[in-house]
Amino acid sequence: MNPAPPSPGRSPGRLRRSAHTGPGAGGGRAAPQAPAGRARKRLGPRQEGGRHHLSPSPAPRRQHRAPSSLTAPRRLPGPSPRGCRCRTRSPRGAGPSRGRPGLPAGGAGWYGPLPWRRRRRAGGGSGGSMAALARLRARLPALREECFRRNRCVDEDRKIKYKAAVKIQSWFRGCRVRAYLRHLNKMVICIQKRWRGYQSRRYFRKIVKIQKRWRGYYVRKYIHNYYALKKYLEAVSVNNEIVRNELQEYAEMNENERKKKDQEKKEKEKKYQARKMHYLLSTEQIAGIYNSPFRKSPDPMELLLRQSKPLSHRQQQVKSPFTDELYDWPTCKRPPTFHAGEPLPPIGRQKPQGPFCDTAEVLRQRYKPLEPTLRVAASIDSPLGKARAEMKREEWRNHIHDNEFLPFSSYHKNEKYDPSIHRSGKYGQETYGIKHFREVQPNKWVTGKDFQTVSPSIVLFEKFGKTYSRCGQIV
Amino acid sequence: MIAIKLWKETVKCDLRGNTQFTWNPTTCARFYKKAAAFVLRAVGKHSPQLAQAVVQCGALESLVICLEDFDPGVKEAAAWALGYIARHNSELSQAVVDAGAVPLLVLCIQEPEIALKRIAASTLSDISKHSPELAQTVVDAGAIAHLAQMILNPDAKLKRQVLSALSQIAKHSVDLAELVVEAEIFPVVLTCLKDSDEYVKKNGATLIREIAKHTPELSQFIVNAGGVAAVIDCIGSCRGTVRLPGIMMLGYVAAHSENLSMAVIVSKGIPPLCTCLVEEQEDHIKAAAAWALGQIGRHTPEHARAVAVANVLPTLLSMYMDTHSSEDLQLKTKRALKNILQKCTYLPALEPLLQDAPPNIMKHIVGQFSKVLPHDSKARRLFVTTGGLKKVQEIKAEPGSLLQEYINTINNCFPEEIVRNFILQLQVPILKRERRLLFTLLWI
Numbered sequence: 042m043n044p045a046p047p048s049p050g051r052s053p054g055r056l057r058r059s060a061h062t063g064p065g066a067g068g069g070r071a072a073p074q075a076p077a078g079r080a081r082k083r084l085g086p087r088q089e090g091g092r093h094h095l096s097p098s099p100a101p102r103r104q105h106r107a108p109s110s111l112t113a114p115r116r117l118p119g120p121s122p123r124g125c126r127c128r129t130r131s132p133r134g135a136g137p138s139r140g141r142p143g144l145p146a147g148g149a150g151w152y153g154p155l156p157w158r159r160r161r162r163a164g165g166g167s168g169g170s171m172a173a174l175a176r177l178r179a180r181l182p183a184l185r186e187e188c189f190r191r192n193r194c195v196d197e198d199r200k201i202k203y204k205a206a207v208k209i210q211s212w213f214r215g216c217r218v219r220a221y222l223r224h225l226n227k228m229v230i231c232i233q234k235r236w237r238g239y240q241s242r243r244y245f246r247k248i249v250k251i252q253k254r255w256r257g258y259y260v261r262k263y264i265h266n267y268y269a270l271k272k273y274l275e276a277v278s279v280n281n282e283i284v285r286n287e288l289q290e291y292a293e294m295n296e297n298e299r300k301k302k303d304q305e306k307k308e309k310e311k312k313y314q315a316r317k318m319h320y321l322l323s324t325e326q327i328a329g330i331y332n333s334p335f336r337k338s339p340d341p342m343e344l345l346l347r348q349s350k351p352l353s354h355r356q357q358q359v360k361s362p363f364t365d366e367l368y369d370w371p372t373c374k375r376p377p378t379f380h381a382g383e384p385l386p387p388i389g390r391q392k393p394q395g396p397f398c399d400t401a402e403v404l405r406q407r408y409k410p411l412e413p414t415l416r417v418a419a420s421i422d423s424p425l426g427k428a429r430a431e432m433k434r435e436e437w438r439n440h441i442h443d444n445e446f447l448p449f450s451s452y453h454k455n456e457k458y459d460p461s462i463h464r465s466g467k468y469g470q471e472t473y474g475i476k477h478f479r480e481v482q483p484n485k486w487v488t489g490k491d492f493q494t495v496s497p498s499i500v501l502f503e504k505f506g507k508t509y510s511r512c513g514q515i516v
Numbered sequence: 517m518i519a520i521k522l523w524k525e526t527v528k529c530d531l532r533g534n535t536q537f538t539w540n541p542t543t544c545a546r547f548y549k550k551a552a553a554f555v556l557r558a559v560g561k562h563s564p565q566l567a568q569a570v571v572q573c574g575a576l577e578s579l580v581i582c583l584e585d586f587d588p589g590v591k592e593a594a595a596w597a598l599g600y601i602a603r604h605n606s607e608l609s610q611a612v613v614d615a616g617a618v619p620l621l622v623l624c625i626q627e628p629e630i631a632l633k634r635i636a637a638s639t640l641s642d643i644s645k646h647s648p649e650l651a652q653t654v655v656d657a658g659a660i661a662h663l664a665q666m667i668l669n670p671d672a673k674l675k676r677q678v679l680s681a682l683s684q685i686a687k688h689s690v691d692l693a694e695l696v697v698e699a700e701i702f703p704v705v706l707t708c709l710k711d712s713d714e715y716v717k718k719n720g721a722t723l724i725r726e727i728a729k730h731t732p733e734l735s736q737f738i739v740n741a742g743g744v745a746a747v748i749d750c751i752g753s754c755r756g757t758v759r760l761p762g763i764m765m766l767g768y769v770a771a772h773s774e775n776l777s778m779a780v781i782v783s784k785g786i787p788p789l790c791t792c793l794v795e796e797q798e799d800h801i802k803a804a805a806a807w808a809l810g811q812i813g814r815h816t817p818e819h820a821r822a823v824a825v826a827n828v829l830p831t832l833l834s835m836y837m838d839t840h841s842s843e844d845l846q847l848k849t850k851r852a853l854k855n856i857l858q859k860c861t862y863l864p865a866l867e868p869l870l871q872d873a874p875p876n877i878m879k880h881i882v883g884q885f886s887k888v889l890p891h892d893s894k895a896r897r898l899f900v901t902t903g904g905l906k907k908v909q910e911i912k913a914e915p916g917s918l919l920q921e922y923i924n925t926i927n928n929c930f931p932e933e934i935v936r937n938f939i940l941q942l943q944v945p946i947l948k949r950e951r952r953l954l955f956t957l958l959w960i
Binding site: 108270273274277278280281282283285288292295296299 | 703709741745746
């Protein structure tokens, strides 16, 4: 019997069970491997066995879907070596003994001989089988409940699966329909597009003809008006001619002015030269250099000389040191005189730290010159008084002595005569200087004779005593 | 450097201290101030770092105070120093402007002394040349009206500075250029282009160029005022670098639109440009002339024809091929050639170029032939008789390239025999009689 392939309508519980039991071969059954979200009772080996026992009643229902569903979980753990499903149970059967009731003859009669049962059976005998039966019968209501519960679970599972299947199918069908609709839409758009384009182009061709004519007219008239351009260019050239003529006149006028200026300058220069060299003018007797006798007529310079007035020698203008263009100060006529009004501050001095005023300002305030008002600045004396004082001073300077000249003797009447210091002695007037001039004491003379002159005397000394008057007394 | 520091200290305290002497006429403070300002100018003119040092020691306030002085010499020296400081870069200019110099400079411009006006105008020019904001500051102080009035002044150096100042203001943006134009400088400025002083002409051309380059409307305005003719005459009468702004002005005007370009052509602009291209030695002037010609000729076949008729294409080509030309010149001539050739349908001018053009130019030339020849039988005849077809056969082109396509198009215009004849001629010399036979075939 080939097991039918597992259909999607199978109860998941079984799958799970078998999947769990598969890897759990060797006694891992006791661990509840409930699937997530759904608590499922793990059936013990007995229950499983019980289920098998009860298999005929739910079998017809199950058989619609998966008659072999009972087999499939058995297949999963692995192929039984002998080809019978119950074989898979054999390793599991190593645990607690499984009492198996006699398999139903009909229904899911795919149970093959159960060798382990046979083996077990071999040991127990008929008594053991009766006890097993009693045991099974005792378990029956529980089994029924259990069966009912499982079916219900399976039913619920089925419902859920059914709903899920419906949903998936509906979704998928929706997708297909939508895709189809999209495709249709694209096709429709394509067709409409081309049709509309064709329509408009037909229409457009009619319109373009009008627009063409209109635009050609408009452009030729207003934008690229050939005749207007032609007229404009002619006007431009005419205008250019006028401008050129005017500019030519202007240039000629300028040129004339410049020539005239040059000419005048030359004339002036010539006249100046003539005035300077007026002495070269020829006279009646001597012909000047410009009036050679061999010439037919005098040189123009000669004529100029005749007309010109001689240049007087005037003070030569002092050549300003600023005539050369080095300085290029046309308004400065005198050389600069530098006026050091105030002392310069020292160079490079760092500004002192602190709340000090600016050095330059301070110095300026310190050395600020007096700014007297007009009243103060003007002197007290009037100019007339000043002039008079000035005259007096001059006269006083020129006097030899300070005595005023008094014309009449009556002014000197009461004057007492003050003798000079040489003649006023302590006890009256001294006679020396008046009566006698040199001190002579005859009582001290040794002889009455005078010296004899042996050597020629000095001429001057000879005259001593002889030149004087009698008052000298030596004669 | 120590001496400079010493002087700086002197100058700093004395410029500050000397302000109190201004009321007292007996003290000759003004010479001291002038000397101090001269020192600052001498220090500040050499490099931006030195100028920065001058600014950092606080000289700007003192100089601005000097600008308010009564003596014009002091004002002139102060303005000169400020100008040299502001010349270097925009930060220093900004510092000068922040010190409040600009309104005082505008007052200085109105003074009667010519030297002071010159220096003030030059300082304003130096300030406004760096950035649009600085130029706007100068304009807000009302400088344009006074500068515009001074264009009529006969002094040449003053005119130089005034025109330079106006051009530095106008160059930054359209609004500033429009403000300058609204000051009614046209057509007075055109008289400056006829001045005897070269630099007045140059600066006048610069001013017109800076105005023309912004928008087509401004260029249109200049053309309507006859500016193009004046500039063309100016180019014709000058030599050397003085011509350069005029050439660039023509290029800018022609670049804006084809009507303006046609106006330039009608004003006889092309011959002076050709003479410039040929005569000048300097590469940058030649490059500018080539660029201007390219701008004139690139718009329509009419324009390209006008340029080609002047026989300028071989010159451009030779300049492009010349190994001594600078890279800039080569680039500009190449672009000009390409621009003109793409529109040129005047075949007699194109034929001389077939001989020695490099492949990238040859492509355009042959392309033009391939556009014209299929439609014009006379041109075809001329093409064969002048030997153009022969030259085209001599060109080696990679199969599948654009050049080969053009050559094929040209070859398809002519009967097979002729073409084969030329190809054969390249390979084997044919006897005269047979050649004559083949030619008679052509005329049938």
